[in-house]
Amino acid sequence: xxxxxxxxxxxxxxxxxxxxxxxxxxxxxxxxxxxxxxxxxxxxxxxxxxxxxxxxxxxxxxxxxxxxxxxxxxxxxxxxxxxxxxxxxxxxxxxxxxxxxxxxxxxxxxxxxxxxxxxxxxxxxxxxxxxxxxxxxxxxxxxxxxxxxxxxxxxxx
Amino acid sequence: xxxxxxxxxxxxxxxxxxxxxxxxxxxxxxxxxxxxxxxxxxxxxxxxxxxxxxxxxxxxxxxxxxxxxxxxxxxxxxxxxxxxxxxxxxxxxxxxxxxxxxxxxxxxxxxxxxxxxxxxxxxxxxxxxxxxxxxxxxxxxxxxxxxxxxxxxxxxxxxxxxxxxxxxxxxxxxxxxxxxxxxxxxxxxxxxxxxxxxxxxxxxxxxxxxxxxxxxxxxxxxxxxxxxxxxxxxxxxxxxxxxxxxxxxxxxxxxxxxxxxxxxxxxxxxxxxxxxxxxxxxxxxxxxxxxxxxxxxxxxxxxxxxxxxxxxxxxxxxxxxxxxxxxxxxxxxxxxxxxxxxxxxxxxxxxxxxxxxxxxxxxxxxxxxxxxxxxxxxxxxxxxxxxxxxxxxxxxxxxxxxxxxxxxxxxxxxxxxxxxxxxxxxxxxxxxxxxxxxxxxxxxxxxxxxxxxxxxxxxxxxxxxxxxxxxxxxxxxxxxxxxxxxxxxxxxxxxxxxxxxxxxxxxxxxxxxxxxxxxxxxxxxxxxxxxxxxxxxxxxxxxxxxxxxxxxxxxxxxxxxxxxxxxxxxxxxxxxxxxxxxxxxxxxxxxxxxxxxxxxxxxxxxxxxxxxxxxxxxxxxxxxxxxxxxxxxxxxxxxxxxxxxxxxxxxxxxxxxxxxxxxxxxxxxxxxxxxxxxxxxxxxxxxxxxxxxxxxxxxxxxxxxxxxxxxxxxxxxxxxxxxxxxxxxxxxx
Ligand code: FES
Ligand code: FES
Numbered sequence: 001x002x003x004x005x006x007x008x009x010x011x012x013x014x015x016x017x018x019x020x021x022x023x024x025x026x027x028x029x030x031x032x033x034x035x036x037x038x039x040x041x042x043x044x045x046x047x048x049x050x051x052x053x054x055x056x057x058x059x060x061x062x063x064x065x066x067x068x069x070x071x072x073x074x075x076x077x078x079x080x081x082x083x084x085x086x087x088x089x090x091x092x093x094x095x096x097x098x099x100x101x102x103x104x105x106x107x108x109x110x111x112x113x114x115x116x117x118x119x120x121x122x123x124x125x126x127x128x129x130x131x132x133x134x135x136x137x138x139x140x141x142x143x144x145x146x147x148x149x150x151x152x153x154x155x156x157x
Numbered sequence: 158x159x160x161x162x163x164x165x166x167x168x169x170x171x172x173x174x175x176x177x178x179x180x181x182x183x184x185x186x187x188x189x190x191x192x193x194x195x196x197x198x199x200x201x202x203x204x205x206x207x208x209x210x211x212x213x214x215x216x217x218x219x220x221x222x223x224x225x226x227x228x229x230x231x232x233x234x235x236x237x238x239x240x241x242x243x244x245x246x247x248x249x250x251x252x253x254x255x256x257x258x259x260x261x262x263x264x265x266x267x268x269x270x271x272x273x274x275x276x277x278x279x280x281x282x283x284x285x286x287x288x289x290x291x292x293x294x295x296x297x298x299x300x301x302x303x304x305x306x307x308x309x310x311x312x313x314x315x316x317x318x319x320x321x322x323x324x325x326x327x328x329x330x331x332x333x334x335x336x337x338x339x340x341x342x343x344x345x346x347x348x349x350x351x352x353x354x355x356x357x358x359x360x361x362x363x364x365x366x367x368x369x370x371x372x373x374x375x376x377x378x379x380x381x382x383x384x385x386x387x388x389x390x391x392x393x394x395x396x397x398x399x400x401x402x403x404x405x406x407x408x409x410x411x412x413x414x415x416x417x418x419x420x421x422x423x424x425x426x427x428x429x430x431x432x433x434x435x436x437x438x439x440x441x442x443x444x445x446x447x448x449x450x451x452x453x454x455x456x457x458x459x460x461x462x463x464x465x466x467x468x469x470x471x472x473x474x475x476x477x478x479x480x481x482x483x484x485x486x487x488x489x490x491x492x493x494x495x496x497x498x499x500x501x502x503x504x505x506x507x508x509x510x511x512x513x514x515x516x517x518x519x520x521x522x523x524x525x526x527x528x529x530x531x532x533x534x535x536x537x538x539x540x541x542x543x544x545x546x547x548x549x550x551x552x553x554x555x556x557x558x559x560x561x562x563x564x565x566x567x568x569x570x571x572x573x574x575x576x577x578x579x580x581x582x583x584x585x586x587x588x589x590x591x592x593x594x595x596x597x598x599x600x601x602x603x604x605x606x607x608x609x610x611x612x613x614x615x616x617x618x619x620x621x622x623x624x625x626x627x628x629x630x631x632x633x634x635x636x637x638x639x640x641x642x643x644x645x646x647x648x649x650x651x652x653x654x655x656x657x658x659x660x661x662x663x664x665x666x667x668x669x670x671x672x673x674x675x676x677x678x679x680x681x682x683x684x685x686x687x688x689x690x691x692x693x694x695x696x697x698x699x700x701x702x703x704x705x706x707x708x709x710x711x712x713x714x715x716x717x718x719x720x721x722x723x724x725x726x727x728x729x730x731x732x733x734x735x736x737x738x739x740x741x742x743x744x745x746x747x748x749x750x751x752x753x754x755x756x757x758x759x760x761x762x763x764x765x766x767x768x769x770x771x772x773x774x775x776x777x778x779x780x781x782x783x784x785x786x787x788x789x790x791x792x793x794x795x796x797x798x799x800x801x802x803x804x805x806x807x808x809x810x811x812x813x814x815x816x817x818x819x820x821x822x823x824x825x826x827x828x829x830x831x832x833x834x835x836x837x838x839x840x841x842x843x844x845x846x847x848x849x850x851x852x853x854x855x856x857x858x859x860x861x862x863x864x865x866x867x868x869x870x871x872x873x874x875x876x877x878x879x880x881x882x883x884x885x886x887x888x889x890x
Contacts, residue, residue, distance in 0.1 A: 024431035034363020043827035067582040074363030087361040094793040098223025099360035100505040100555025134505040136804035140839040
């Protein structure tokens with residue numbers, strides 16, 4: 001059955017079963033492989049996308065549930081100011097090791113800072129704890145998010 | 158300073174012009190004992206290419222798993238070339254043993270293997286650019302120097318960019334690498350600078366660079382059903398039912414091939430991986446689990462206890478002095494039983510590989526493998542063709558940790574793709590497959606004994622190690638060396654072992670052997686230290702007091718420095734100072750120490766820990782002093798490796814275990830294999846102790862000491878000794 005989903009501002013028709021997770025529709029039906037598979041059960045955050053602005057685990061979100069919703073993925077991250085600032089902080093701080101989890105980390109961090117531009121250390125920990133980094137770059141992920149939050153604050157001061 | 162491995166005379170350099178202008182330097186880095194001339198034009202084999210527009214392309218020859226090698230090796234070349242780093246781009250090399258020598262991500266070998274050869278290759282190119290400038294200006298080459306990206310004549314206004322000189326440089330004689338003078342450390346401009354990963358800009362944009370991101374026209378997806386019980390064989394499966402599922406293209410049996418680590422099972426092929434994986438449920442496979450079904454961690458642990466009780470072992474593998482008399486005469490005898498579990502690798506990117514069997518019978522693969530050459534050979538062996546018939550693209554990997562040293566998934570996809578010539582197939586394992594089809598870090602059991610005399614001196618040290626019989630592979634992750642610390646520093650010693658049969662696959666996990674033995678040895682030494690009224694760092698310093706560095710030995714990568722007690726002493730003293738060892742800490746907190754030497758690196762670490770309200774350990778601070786030689790090549794990558802290793806080790810100590818039950822791994826995904834998450838991250842303080850040795854690798858040696866440092870801290874805090882991992886909070890109750 002064909003599903004109509006808006007992805008990064010573009011409406012796409014996806015002909016796949018409605019219970020197919022959004023992750024696999026993105027990766028194998030549309031060839032958008034920036035969104036990563038890590039666990040398939042909502043435990044690692046590698047597959048994080050935004051659905052109507054909310055950080056969402058695409059491995060656990062059936063295609064039928066995102067019909068007529070706005071999905072955005074890492075491929076469109078640089079189109080938002082927060083996303084772009086985080087990408088820059090990630091590069092400046094050389095956050096990643098293997099990099100495989102980072103699309104999910106960035107998508108989750110973007111949702112965090114969009115909803116809460118000035119999170120405390122504890123709030124960063126709480127918001128990011130659903131995202132596993134097997135390489136354990138946590139110190140740098142945390143620092144990069146805190147830096148973007150700080151810079152925003154300075155810019156708005 | 159001993160420089161370690163050199164670019165040998167057998168390493169052949171060849172220069173040529175590039176179509177459209179420019180200079181290409183090709184190099185072959187032969188495997189030991191095998192010299193092959195660069196065949197064909199150098200520009201096709203180019204290792205370093207300089208174009209008239211000043212862009213420089215350097216081939217990254219080793220696989221990138223997140224250890225930073227794709228950035229680090231080109232840094233070495235660019236340094237001696239005196240390139241402007243911003244003009245350098247890095248291209249991943251193909252699998253080609255004849256051209257590149259070993260292409261391996263493992264054992265922290267790449268740094269010591271390449272430190273000199275990469276720099277010498279860069280220096281050769283620089284010498285040719287200088288020669289070209291000397292010729293153009295009619296001056297003596299000795300009067301010329303380089304600035305980043307250009308040749309200059311100090312004291313004159315002569316200056317030309319590398320790009321301007323590139324086409325001429327291609328005509329110059331290639332110098333003998335051994336004749337080239339390399340830069341002094343003080344003159345480094347790129348080595349020692351914190352440089353971001355070359356792929357990182359692509360990663361933050363979600364560009365397709367990992368193995369599993371490979372996309373080919375007409376590609377289909379494969380999922381693989383196997384028995385969770387190791388050693389099982391397939392009796393039957395309902396292929397028709399699977400084929401009837403939505404999106405399924407085919408389903409067929411794959412026969413086992415133990416030599417190639419290929420297990421028996423069923424491949425399901427579909428237009429989408431999720432559909433292929435889902436269809437596995439309709440296979441209703443029947444397995445013959447044979448005798449292995451009765452195997453379990455519990456049974457192994459019981460067998461270890463039985464072996465200890467019997468007093469008999471299979472083999473004594475280290476013995477000196479008179480151990481029986483020493484224990485009989487000891488003032489005090491300490492005895493303890495230590496154990497650690499199986500562990501999984503769980504690289505973030507699950508195992509996968511893409512393969513295309515061409516109509517002419519050659520196989521092309523896109524392989525996230527730490528040993529792509531090994532994979533190429535395994536696939537060629539399996540298919541009965543020459544390795545040259547198997548073309549292997551090296552992809553970036555979402556982690557390795559040693560899992561991708563085994564290329565079973567490469568053979569598996571080859572077995573599938575050969576049934577579908579002309580159709581590219583991407584095999585992906587689910588996380589459940591990944592956790593239940595690993596080559597696990599071996600579990601192990603140690604019955605330790607120590608004898609202390611009336612002066613409080615450690616006089617005897619003994620271990621009855623119960624481990625697994627893994628045959629005679631190249632590297633046995635379940636073995637212990639006869640020299641395991643403090644073997645050399647006690648007068649009376651006995652190491653014996655008992656080996657159990659098993660079908661559980663085992664392999665190297667980051668800092669293999671060391672990640673387990675560090676816990677046992679440094680914990681039990683901590684017991685000795687406490688029993689004699691000392692602390693562990695003091696005992697370590699006493700044991701190695703006045704001992705000189707051992708002479709150079711021949712290691713896997715060539716000449717390497719022998720174990721150095723002075724380096725152990727230096728990092729130990731350093732970390733004691735960093736952590737203010739011996740001074741009071743916050744209420745309810747305590748410090749613990751651990752040292753370990755592995756992969757040529759010396760690491761001493763101190764952990765500050767407490768227990769939370771529910772009695773679970775919490776790590777607040779980790780101080781680390783490391784000696785990996787004279788130079789930290791890329792401080793960005795180096796620190797990331799150390800921080801990652803420390804958190805990895807803490808996770809293993811606190812909460813990770815794979816339990817074998819009914820012949821299969823019980824853990825299946827992150828809910829029951831709970832990797833560390835952000836809130837667990839302690840403050841990590843790292844300092845380097847530079848020493849007069851060629852630099853060595855950092856992927857592994859920072860991990861082992863953190864585990865005993867944590868359990869020793871918990872002893873200091875509670876007086877309760879953790880002797881089994883992962884830490885059971887009941888110990889402190
Ligand atoms: S793949 Fe979706 S949370 Fe892990
Ligand atoms: S960088 Fe490797 S999993 Fe996060």
